[in-house]
Amino acid sequence: GAGVSQTPSNKVTEKGKYVELRCDPISGHTALYWYRQSLGQGPEFLIYFQGTGAADDSGLPNDRFFAVRPEGSVSTLKIQRTERGDSAVYLCASSLPGGGGYTFGSGTRLTVV
Amino acid sequence: SQQGEEDPQALSIQEGENATMNCSYKTSINNLQWYRQNSGRGLVHLILIRSNEREKHSGRLRVTLDTSKKSSSLLITASRAADTASYFCATPPYGGSQGNLIFGKGTKLSVKP
Numbered sequence: 001g002a003g004v005s006q007t008p009s010n011k012v013t014e015k016g017k018y019v020e021l022r023c024d025p026i027s028g029h030t031a032l033y034w035y036r037q038s039l040g041q042g043p044e045f046l047i048y049f050q051g052t053g054a055a056d057d058s059g060l061p062n063d064r065f066f067a068v069r070p071e072g073s074v075s076t077l078k079i080q081r082t083e084r085g086d087s088a089v090y091l092c093a094s095s096l097p098g099g100g101g102y103t104f105g106s107g108t109r110l111t112v113v
Numbered sequence: 114s115q116q117g118e119e120d121p122q123a124l125s126i127q128e129g130e131n132a133t134m135n136c137s138y139k140t141s142i143n144n145l146q147w148y149r150q151n152s153g154r155g156l157v158h159l160i161l162i163r164s165n166e167r168e169k170h171s172g173r174l175r176v177t178l179d180t181s182k183k184s185s186s187l188l189i190t191a192s193r194a195a196d197t198a199s200y201f202c203a204t205p206p207y208g209g210s211q212g213n214l215i216f217g218k219g220t221k222l223s224v225k226p
Contacts, residue, residue, distance in 0.1 A: 042201050042216030043156070056213055091155065101146060101158035102214065
C-alpha cells in the first residue's frame with residue numbers, strides 16, 4: 001500500500017482481556033517496528049523485525065506482550081491480560097533495509113478500562 | 114530511557130517567525146533524525162543528518178549537528194499555522210540495533226495565525 005496501515009484505529013477493552021493490534025507496512029519494507037506512546041511522552045521502542053524474525057525485542061515490557069510477523073509483511077502485536085497501564089497509542093513503522101527514516105502508521109489508541 | 118531531550122518543551126510563535134528547537138543526546142551516534150507529529154498520532158520523518166555532517170537543509174527546514182556538544186537544532190523558517198505540531202529528535206544507539214530508535218519527549222510548537 002501507499003503507507004503504513006494500522007487497525008483498528010481505536011480499541012477499548014476491559015482489564016484482563018486479550019487484544020491484537022495489526023500493522024500492514026509499506027510493500028518492500030523489510031524492517032518493521034512497534035512503538036508505544038503515552039500522553040506527553042515520546043514513542044517508546046517495543047520490538048523490531050527484519051523480515052520474519054524479531055531482531056530486537058528488548059523493549060517489550062513483560063511476557064504479556066508478544067508480536068509476530070509470520071510472512072515478513074503484516075505484523076500483529078498481541079497483549080494478554082491487559083492492564084490499565086497498557087493504555088497508550090501503539091505505533092507501527094516500517095523502513096527499507098539499512099535504516100534511514102521510518103514511515104509511521106497513524107497508530108492504534110488502546111484504552112483499557 | 115530517553116536518549117534525546119528536546120528544548121524547549123513548548124514554543125509559541127506568530128506566523129512568519131522562525132522557530133528553533135534543540136536536541137541534546139547522551140551517547141555517540143551514527144545519525145540523528147527529526148520527526149513531526151500532529152495530534153498525537155503518526156509521526157512524519159522530516160530529515161536525517163549523519164554524524165559526519167554538520168548542516169542539512171530541506172525546504173524551510175535547517176538542521177545542524179554538533180557532535181562535540183552532542184546537540185542538534187531544527188530551525189523552521191517563515192513558520193505557518195500548519196507547522197503546529199510536536200517535533201521529536203531520535204537517534205539509533207551507536208552500535209546498537211538499528212530498530213531501537215530512541216525518541217526524546219518532544220517540543221510542542223504552536224504557530225498562531
